[in-house]
Amino acid sequence: MAKTKHSFFQKFCASAGMAALLFTMAQSSAMAQEVMPDSDTSAPAMQRIHSFTHKATELAMTAMTLIGSHYKYGGNSPETGIDCSGLVRYVFKEAWGATVPRTSLELSRAGEEVSQADLQPGDLVFYNTRRRSYSHVGIYLGDNKFIHAPSSGKKVRIDNMEMAYWKSRFNGARRITNPEDRQRIESEKEQILQAFRDEAE
Numbered sequence: 001m002a003k004t005k006h007s008f009f010q011k012f013c014a015s016a017g018m019a020a021l022l023f024t025m026a027q028s029s030a031m032a033q034e035v036m037p038d039s040d041t042s043a044p045a046m047q048r049i050h051s052f053t054h055k056a057t058e059l060a061m062t063a064m065t066l067i068g069s070h071y072k073y074g075g076n077s078p079e080t081g082i083d084c085s086g087l088v089r090y091v092f093k094e095a096w097g098a099t100v101p102r103t104s105l106e107l108s109r110a111g112e113e114v115s116q117a118d119l120q121p122g123d124l125v126f127y128n129t130r131r132r133s134y135s136h137v138g139i140y141l142g143d144n145k146f147i148h149a150p151s152s153g154k155k156v157r158i159d160n161m162e163m164a165y166w167k168s169r170f171n172g173a174r175r176i177t178n179p180e181d182r183q184r185i186e187s188e189k190e191q192i193l194q195a196f197r198d199e200a201e
Helices: 002-034 043-064 084-096 179-200
Strands: 112-114 124-127 136-142 145-148 157-160 170-175
Touching: 043 084, 043 136, 043 145, 084 136, 084 145
Parallel strands: none
Antiparallel strands: 112 170, 124 136, 124 170, 136 145, 145 157
């Protein structure tokens, strides 16, 4: 009994610690927007980039609310059970109102590829857990942690990407951005670069 309580306490602390980390990141992004000087010509574009960072963090924070949900193959909701790709689909819908592909293989072709060194909260991480590539997917939280719905009989949980099991099965990562945000950022990228050029002169 004591072991069970201890295990629960450890999981609670880990979840609370990760939630605090994500909250701090979102708060830092908001503060960066507040202190942006009005005279800075890059301010509007930079604010949108900070806003995007905050929205990406929202994906991770929404995923955190699913911890403890039961796994169900083909499941789409935490109430009735959810599988790995169902979790991703649910989180994107809840956090952004966006619809993403249903299977892990289809998700592996969405968005853009990112290296493990450049992972950000909200990115998708893929694994080979069924002797085929991209058979499992989770959402990166930061600090080498990701949240996922493991397999039958288990619950949504947070795991460390550095664990031998996951490290040996890693297939890559993708970043799915809100199409509207992506378009605005791309269109204003030159404004940001020009502002930096002006400061350097």
